Amino acid sequence: MYRGKNITKIRELLDKKVITKEEVFEKATSLAHYFQDEYNSFVTILDKVKIKDSDSLLSGIPYALKDNFSTRGILTTASSNILKDYVPVYDATVYKKLKKAGATLVGKTVLDELAMGGTGTTAHTGVVRNPWDKERMIGGSSAGSAACVALGIVPFAIGSDTGDSVRKPAGFGGIVGFKPTYGRISRYGLFAFASSLDHVAICSRNVRDAALVTDILKGQDPLDMVTLKSENVKYVDTLNDDIKGKKLFYIKEVCGKDFYKDTNDLVLKKVITTFHDMLDKCRDKGFIIEEVSIDMDLLTALYPAYMCISCAEATSNNANLTGIQFGPRGVGNTIEEIIFNARTEGFSELIKRRFVLGSYILQKENQEKLYLNACRVRRLIVDKITELFEEYDGMIAPCSGGVAPTFDSRSEKLSARYLILENHMVMGNFGGFPSITIPYTMIDKLPVGLNITGRVKDDALILNIAQKIEELTGLKDIYAKVGEIDV
Amino acid sequence: MYKVVIGLEVHCELKTKSKNFSSAPNTFSTFPNSNVAAVDLGLPGILPVVNKEACRKALLTAMALNCQNPDEVIFDRKNYFYPDLPKGYQITQVTKPMGVNGYLDVLVGDKIKRVKIHQLHLEEDTASLEHHPKYSLIDYNRSGIPLIEIVTEPCIESGEEAVAFLEDLRDVFLFLGVSEAKSNYGQMRCDVNISLMEEGSTKLGTKVEMKNINAFNNVKVAIEYEIKRQSALLDKGEKIIQETRRIAEDGKTYSMREKVDAIDYKYFIEPNIPSTPLRHEYLEELRSSLPELKLDRYLKYINKYNIGKSDAKVLAKVRSISDYFEEVLSYGSDVSLAVNFVTTSILSTLNKLEISVDELFISPKMLSEVIEYVYQGKISLDHGKKILYKAIEEKIDPIELIKKENLKQINDEDELLELIKKVMDDNLEQVRQYIEEDNKHVINFFIGQTMKVSNRQANPNKSLELIKCELERRKTDGK
Incomplete structure (x- = not known):
């Protein structure tokens, strides 16, 4: 009755008094507990909730929050040992807004440690499993948020997206992942990974729900200086606008048909073919879709530039984790020893590697060559895409060259082509463009997503386009129907 | 003899309602950790919000110091680990300080000395530490208070000049109303860089740094001690070590740490603060508000x-x-x-x-x-x-x-003369002294008496003239 229902359906049940808010919350938490051992979506599952009276559409709707949003009085670990006992003293703006709307927090979700990583395997509480196939990753870093939505536990969850941290796991989880324009949603209270790339993003099971939630979360926040001026529109109102003549492009070097004709990777081949089939369906619907070519060097530089910038900012952003003000205190006789030991024990090897990289990149003698050049690459790419957006309304591509990877897949696919196809969504973070992932096909019973990215501030149009394409996929409101539980 | 080369770095806390990047109050409190917001503690997820008033005051001070202002306000991060720095970085300005290439003319004795200002930038103060034998305490009240740092060129040549500059700089702060600049509250602090060079040489000597001197007089004492200490070393043919020293209560300086390598602060532009262009009109408006x-x-x-x-x-x-x-x-x-x-x-x-x-x-x-x-x-x-x-x-x-009180002066000459005549008639001995001994001091006596008798209403200048005339008349008459 509850599981797998979207926001509109649950709203109906609540409004018709078929079920109470408390019962909805209870059902959601029982699902959360039921799937916890197997899939590990949550760091914390709440056992009680104070529901604020509100006439918002989200009133009484259960949701989950990535465990890197500050929630007063509720453990917030960022899935790292260095914050394993950290209980914040203030609320993130996003959490505040959801609380005010009356949405009910079911739990705090597992992420890759400190949101750094794309596998969902590096949390201090263990790996997150893909609801469509337990032997596979869901991807990350918003692994738990994607998994709990894909399991039908909650209709939506909040994540953060620095490279593709919501849109990638959304793709592997068969759900919608939407990252609005940079500054549309306040980051206040989101534990910073790379401030210039960090976005609050939404996991849901259909485009309309993503728009609904964004409508609640968006708006200028005096506590986040980079937030955009509030606009007096609701994205949910323009979802059904006519898209006839809207122009999309795809990048040949990312997903051109000819570009992959010699590949031996059968899944990749299938991804490309089904993607182009979908484009044809879109054309039939009235979209104009064209292929453009971008300098391969620029695209090859995407991932290294992303690593340089994100690691550099991350080193600085996480310098507060010393065990001095909060977190486990290191042992030692000098302050250097105390900080050194707290950080040595508190971070996993992967994180330390990124910090060392970031530190190296920012060093005086390397900064020009590494950090500033990366910033230049970022600007060149953003300029190029922005230029294309003068003619086109959006960019479209598959989220990945395959289905969700298995845990034992050690294949370090480091070819330039692979790096581009697996990391192109970072363009959305470089430019702060609104960007959405929706499932468009199933390959071997596993969902595959496509991504649409648009002009800065054109969030409404991107949601509108995504909703129109969603109608063609037949994959709206899907979730992994696993488990023997009926609530 | 050596030529003394001194550069100063002056920190001054700005007077604002709230802190530089948070809404916590910027007031002096003796109760530890009472003026603190999440931002000042560097808690995960916090973001800075720039205090406009602090920017205005920093820009105004830069203008008063004849600096060039930037075309936009941006901030940088200075990254280093220290317990008084909760975020692990300090938000400061390196790329575009609020002011560069300025000067302040200072009166030293009777001469005007032009002290060149390298730059003025806006940053945030750190927390304050209280060290005990077995532990240290952190007070975050100071954490995030807006601070301007003014860096002079190495153009100061004596302790006297340094103190004159500091005093005049403090008066600039007070004239502008940007700070209370109380050094006993640590609101104004000074780092001194000093080196000696051979007379006639163009090569700067090895620089010694003295940090966080609050009292201006200590700046002078420290400089004078360092000149003596460094001169003595150079006279003996010894090398000056590049180091940080502190001044102790005995007026001597002691080594704190040697500077092996300058720390790399890995500066980069603060991404959470969007750049704010400085419009020409805004700057002109600010400039026109500068007091003399x-x-x-x-x-x-x-x-x-x-x-x-x-x-x-x-x-x-x-x-x-x-x-x-x-x-x-x-x-x-x-x-x-x-x-x-x-x-x-x-x-x-x-x-x-x-x-x-x-x-x-x-x-x-x-x-x-x-x-x-x-x-x-x-x-x-x-x-x-x-x-x-x-x-x-x-x-x-x-x-x-x-x-x-009808305290109007008696200006009428007839009225005054009548008074004076009465006074003289009552004091014939003094009149005699004037006539016979030519004693001019009695004039003052008569003025005093006239004032007294007139209830201090007699016009003193007119009375003086009339007393002189009357005495002369009596002298002539008496003969």
Whole structure:
């Protein structure tokens, strides 16, 4: 009755008094507990909730929050040992807004440690499993948020997206992942990974729900200086606008048909073919879709530039984790020893590697060559895409060259082509463009997503386009129907 | 002999309602950790929000120091680990400071010394640490307080110049109202870089740094000690070690740490603060609000108003007093009388009552009216001052007092002469001394008596003339 229902359906049940808010919350938490051992979506599952009276559409709707949003009085670990006992003293703006709307927090979700990583395997509480196939990753870093939505536990969850941290796991989880324009949603209270790339993003099971939630979360926040001026529109109102003549492009070097004709990777081949089939369906619907070519060097530089910038900012952003003000205190006789030991024990090897990289990149003698050049690459790419957006309304591509990877897949696919196809969504973070992932096909019973990215501030149009394409996929409101539980 | 080369880095906390990047109050509190927001603790997820007023005050100070302002306001992160820095980085300005390439002209003795300003930037203060034998405590009250740092070029040549600069710089802060600049509260602190070079050489010597000196006098003591210490080493042919030293209570400096390599602060532009372009109109508006500063006022007083140097110094020192004085002049008051009244009656009253000139009952307008009475000879200077004190004490308009107590001066010559004749008739011995012994001192005696008898209402100048005439007449008559 509850599981797998979207926001509109649950709203109906609540409004018709078929079920109470408390019962909805209870059902959601029982699902959360039921799937916890197997899939590990949550760091914390709440056992009680104070529901604020509100006439918002989200009133009484259960949701989950990535465990890197500050929630007063509720453990917030960022899935790292260095914050394993950290209980914040203030609320993130996003959490505040959801609380005010009356949405009910079911739990705090597992992420890759400190949101750094794309596998969902590096949390201090263990790996997150893909609801469509337990032997596979869901991807990350918003692994738990994607998994709990894909399991039908909650209709939506909040994540953060620095490279593709919501849109990638959304793709592997068969759900919608939407990252609005940079500054549309306040980051206040989101534990910073790379401030210039960090976005609050939404996991849901259909485009309309993503728009609904964004409508609640968006708006200028005096506590986040980079937030955009509030606009007096609701994205949910323009979802059904006519898209006839809207122009999309795809990048040949990312997903051109000819570009992959010699590949031996059968899944990749299938991804490309089904993607182009979908484009044809879109054309039939009235979209104009064209292929453009971008300098391969620029695209090859995407991932290294992303690593340089994100690691550099991350080193600085996480310098507060010393065990001095909060977190486990290191042992030692000098302050250097105390900080050194707290950080040595508190971070996993992967994180330390990124910090060392970031530190190296920012060093005086390397900064020009590494950090500033990366910033230049970022600007060149953003300029190029922005230029294309003068003619086109959006960019479209598959989220990945395959289905969700298995845990034992050690294949370090480091070819330039692979790096581009697996990391192109970072363009959305470089430019702060609104960007959405929706499932468009199933390959071997596993969902595959496509991504649409648009002009800065054109969030409404991107949601509108995504909703129109969603109608063609037949994959709206899907979730992994696993488990023997009926609530 | 060596040439002394000194550069100063001055930190000054700005006076604002809230902190530089948070809404916590910016007030001095002796209760630890009472003025603290999440932002000041560097908790995960916090974001800085720039204090506009702090930016305005920093820009204004940069203008007063004749600096060039940037085209936009941006901030940088300075990354380093220290327990007094909760975020692990300090938000400061490296790429585009609020001001560069400025100067401040300073009066050293009788000469004007131009101290070049390398840059002025806005940043946040750190928390303060209290060290105990087995542990240390952190007080975050200071964490995030807006701080400007002013870096001079290495162009200061003595302890005297350094202190003169610091005092004048503090007066700039006070004139602009950007800071209370109380060094005993640590609101103004100074780092001194000092090196010696061979006379005639162009190569700078090895630099020694002395950090966080609060009292200006200690700056002088430290510099003078360092000159002696470094000279002695160089005389012996020894090398100066590049290091950080601290001044102790005995007036000597001691090594804190050697600077092996300068720390790499891995600066980069703060991504959470969008750049704010500085519009030309905004800067011009700010510039037009700049008050005339101490040195300019001093020079105006001695050159334009012919005021003596020591009085000019006193009048220009404190902005509120200088403003008061100038307002008195603006009503057309006589300059020397205005100087006299302000430097004596007004200042002594302020000292006695321990109030500021803004709290004084006597407005510049009132004072100018009293001065006008004196100037026109309607009352004596002495009387004017007495009335002023009475007016302050009783909080009554001094002009009302003059009228009310009928303290109008006797100017009528016949009336005065009658008085004087009576006084002389009552003091024939003194008249005799004048006539027979040619004793001119008795003139003062008669003035005193005339004033006394007239209830101090006699016009002193007229009385003097009349006394002289009457004495001469009696001398001639007596012969």
